[in-house]
Amino acid sequence: MLVRAPGSRIPAVLATGLVTVLLASGCGHDSDPSVATPSTPPTAAAPPSATVAPAPSGSSTPGASATTAVDRQVTVTIAKRRVNPPTGRVTVGKGELVRITVTSDVADELHVHGYDLGARLPAGTPASVEFRAEKTGLFEVETHESELVLFQLVVR
Structure with missing residues (x-):
């Protein structure tokens, strides 16, 4: 049984507001937390050194991801199931910031x-x-639906 004293309505309203904020902030994410829409910020499931970001636009806006000094930019285009540049290996150094x-x-x-x-x-x-290339080795970068290997990332 819940007994309310006079003036106890304020903590109840605050608690309800807090629960609403927490529920709202957890909604709208895909069931696979490592996959995000291009406009979605990084998720908690991704390693702290990784982010998923929209591609930089032609305009420079303060605070955009383009202001981050990227060590290696890899750009790939897929048209009619053809990968350009053709599938190959891209080598980066351990610790480099890579944007694909x-x-x-x-x-x-x-x-x-x-x-x-x-x-x-x-x-x-x-x-x-x-992401920051902290793991050494050979890693495939691919598409899931069309199952195309875009390139192999070599981290040394």
């Missing part, structure tokens, strides 16, 4: 194996994944 930007002519999903990062690829719209 992909534009596909069909909706798909980008995935960086080993780092478990991804981004939705809306048709015709560039999407990017940015």
Whole structure:
């Protein structure tokens, strides 16, 4: 049984507001937290050194991800199931900040194996994944729906 004393309504209202904010902030995420729409900020499931960000636009806006000094930019275009530049290996040094930007002519999903990062690829719209290459090895970067290997990332 709940007994309310006079003036106890304020804590109840505050508690209700807090619960509403917490519930609202947790909504709208995909069931796979490593995959985000290009306009979604990084999720808690991604490693702290990784982010999923929209591709930089032609204009420079203060505070945009373009202000981050990227050590290696890799840009890939997919048209009619053809990868350009053709599939190969891209070598980066351990600790480098890498940004992979992909534009596909069909909706798909980008995935960086080993780092478990991804981004939705809306048709015709560039999407990017940015992360610090802290794990050494050979990692495939691919699309999920069309199962195209875009390139192999070598981190040394």
